[in-house]
Amino acid sequence: MAEPRIWRNKCAETGTRYHRARLVDRNGSVLDQSSFTGTITAKVFDLDGETPETAVYSNASNLISSWVFNSLQTWEDDEGGYNFEGYITSNQVAYEGGHSYRVCFYLQRASGTPGDGVLSILFENKVEWQLGA
Secondary structure, three states, X not given: OOOOOEEEEEEOOOOOEEEXXXXXXXXXXXXXXXXXXXXXXXXXEEOOOOOOOOEEXXXXXXXXXXXXXXEEEOOOOOOXXXXXXXXXXXOOOOOOOOOEEEEEEEEEEOOOOOOOOEEEEEEEEEEOOOXXX
């Protein structure tokens, strides 16, 4: 089984981090809101903290429409677009410069869909130091 893709980027210590991805099934078909059910869980782990296996932030939402789009949205990464957007604010997580954070979103697939189960979307943020902050 293939390892899940981890979207990596750099970010500042403060502000909101938007996490975007294009969600597709095993056949490459774009997923939409009807592909998911239940709650979407977000967890953030400080990979350089004292307990990297313990989430420093966790939240669940049953508003799938707030996270998953029914059509691809335009973005700068490629011509294909994205259909998932999650965000974490600096009020939710106090990011520390020099640390890396794993941001995980877990979406429950609707039963009867190819690959039903949990879809994990993983991001890794390398936080850069902010001078004067």
